[in-house]
Amino acid sequence: MRTILTPRHFVFALIICALPIIATAQNPPPADAPQETRFAQPGEPRPNLFMELGLTPDQVRALRRINADRKPVEMTARRRFQEANRALNMAIYSDTVEEADFQTRLSEFQAAQAELARVKFTNELAIRRLLTPAQLQKFRELRRRFAEERGRRANNRIDQVGRPPMRRGGQMPPPTN
Numbered sequence: 001m002r003t004i005l006t007p008r009h010f011v012f013a014l015i016i017c018a019l020p021i022i023a024t025a026q027n028p029p030p031a032d033a034p035q036e037t038r039f040a041q042p043g044e045p046r047p048n049l050f051m052e053l054g055l056t057p058d059q060v061r062a063l064r065r066i067n068a069d070r071k072p073v074e075m076t077a078r079r080r081f082q083e084a085n086r087a088l089n090m091a092i093y094s095d096t097v098e099e100a101d102f103q104t105r106l107s108e109f110q111a112a113q114a115e116l117a118r119v120k121f122t123n124e125l126a127i128r129r130l131l132t133p134a135q136l137q138k139f140r141e142l143r144r145r146f147a148e149e150r151g152r153r154a155n156n157r158i159d160q161v162g163r164p165p166m167r168r169g170g171q172m173p174p175p176t177n
Contacts, residue, residue: 052142053135062130070123077116084112 050060088105091097131139 049142053131053138055130055135059130063127066123066126066130070119074116074119074123077112077119081109081112081116084109 055063084105088102088109091102091105128136
């Protein structure tokens with residue numbers, strides 16, 4: 001069975017993948033922040049990814065320029081995606097469903113989704129090209145540790161309440177098999 005990526009899942013995945021790079025690149029914490037804050041809880045100091053990766057001042061400037069250039073493009077793409085999603089929902093849940101209108105709205109939604117993905121992955125590729133082989137290896141390790149920690153936190157929430165955490169809107173996440 002083929003799994004369809006819903007808009008909510010797509011946006012969530014997009015945010016999770018880009019968050020460590022984008023958040024740190026936009027506003028790095030002070031250099032004296034403790035190094036053990038890599039997986040800080042909300043309200044705690046964020047890690048300094050620049051220091052952990054050993055980015056040079058030129059790399060930091062280039063990363064900030066990449067993110068500054070990306071931001072307005074991503075905002076436009078995200079707005080288009082949200083509007084296309086709303087239009088598709090309206091077409092689906094209108095009193096009468098017109099197949100042609102549905103197909104048009106679906107095509108617009110898919111194009112907007114593809115554009116948002118293109119912006120995200122083009123940005124990630126530009127960032128990846130800035131990294132030296134050693135920095136790339138370190139980045140991969142940090143991402144692996146981040147994913148493990150995220151999994152541990154999710155498991156802890158399951159253990160605490162006996163069921164997976166609720167999603168926004170009160171929906172339960174799909175079962176994992």
